């Protein structure tokens with residue numbers, strides 16, 4: 534059952550932007566059961582575009598997902614990225630991307646903690 538992943542345009546998008554600020558996403562606000570998972574990717578600027586980055590958030594329990602996109606590069610996000618442009622493009626041919634990200638999370642290919650955002654510490 535991979536076709537029941539759904540995009541949530543409201544709360545989970547907001548939480549994705551919060552993670553970009555260095556917050557842990559916490560419990561899913563939709564089902565109140567799942568701990569939210571996340572993945573950050575910085576796209577390379579090989580098309581003459583400025584680097585564009587995105588951060589996905591999803592719940593493996595109710596299978597809702599959100600995204601923060603068009604965000605600036607987060608240099609403090611120091612974890613190694615398990616996906617390069619080619620691999621990510623391959624996964625996107627078999628949507629939704631979230632099911633692949635969730636599998637990678639469960640295989641520990643994606644780190645489960647948010648790195649420390651130095652801007653957040655100054656507040």
Ligand SMILES: [Zn+2]
Pocket residue numbers: 561562563564565566567592593594595596597
């Ligand atoms: Zn949920």
